[in-house]
Amino acid sequence: EVQLLESGGGLVQPGGSLRLSCAASGFTFTSHAMGWVRQAPGKGLDWVSAISHFGDEIYDTESVKGRFTISRDNSKSALYLHMNSLRVEDTAVYYCARRGGDTGWGGFDVWGQGTVVTVSS
């Protein structure tokens, strides 16, 4: 079964750090680009970051540049999001998602269940 399982969310104070992890299984990890998408409470979907199949291309939304770092470990079929200098507005459910399609750069065709990040003092 194709599956993504996030972990690492929690409550953190403003200015703090967290590392989110995403364990992938059931598919060839290196055949797909991967990404993180977040959803603030009661709001819509917001793309955060993406990484190419072998990690040589990385793209981030403007609001997280310099604060968040996406990475992957293909030997472990794992995706990560290192989050520093967290702000209250980063509070959201963070989803790990696989990019599909023939090239592995298509729409997000597999999603994890999400992990909750709460930034509050």
Add this chain to the structure above:
Amino acid sequence: EIALTQSPATLSLSPGQRATLSCRASQSVRSDLVWYQQRPGQAPRLLIDNASKRATGIPARFSGSGSGTDFSLTISSLEPEDFAVYYCQQRREWPLTFGGGTTVEIK
């Protein structure tokens, strides 16, 4: 940044009725437009990629059309499980962007 505007914000319909959702891009995304469904408390689910290609396992009552800046998602006959929020997303340019969503609710 490419902005996506979805309309209407809310669609109130009865089971069996036809639903038509719109997504308009601020500039051409060619056919690089994706549709997702999100039910309450669940992760999004891919419905349509490349503007009109149904994802694996998606029922034939879901169809997508359009190219350039104007797109639509049609649900030919609403089933009870189709009442949810629908998002469009462009993958033509970075940053990837999502529309604000259309809620399809039971009338």
